[in-house]
Amino acid sequence: MDENGTAAVGVSDQNAPQFRKEVLYDILFSGGNLEWYLGAQGLPLGGDLHIEDFRTRNAMWIYSRIARELLEQEFEFWHMEPADSLLTNEAGS
Numbered sequence: 690m691d692e693n694g695t696a697a698v699g700v701s702d703q704n705a706p707q708f709r710k711e712v713l714y715d716i717l718f719s720g721g722n723l724e725w726y727l728g729a730q731g732l733p734l735g736g737d738l739h740i741e742d743f744r745t746r747n748a749m750w751i752y753s754r755i756a757r758e759l760l761e762q763e764f765e766f767w768h769m770e771p772a773d774s775l776l777t778n779e780a781g782s
Contacts, residue, residue, distance in 0.1 A: 690716045690723035699728025699736055705748035713756055720769075725749055 693700060693712050700708055708725075716723045727746060730736035734745055743750070760766060 690721055692726040693723070694726060694728065697729055699726040699730065700746055700749050701728070701730075701734065702746065702748045705746070705752060708749065709752040709756075713752060717756055717760060720766075720771075725753075 690712065693708055694704070698704070712723065725746070726737060727740055728736040729738065732739055732741065735741050
């Protein structure tokens, strides 16, 4: 998953709880990987091109660490396999 949110906004401490609920766990629990997009913000907040202080996104870094630790400590993900046959009412491609 890449470039979450709109081009102008990206992840910030103001919307980190929303991204945690709507993106972080959905991607990780489905076996995906993600990179957080910080938006096209100018200073002082900063974005992908002009960030000077990564602490401005501290909430998201904390949420991401907790999610990773949860997966590493509580899920034997290395034993997991796709089980698409368990899904119902899904459109095939």
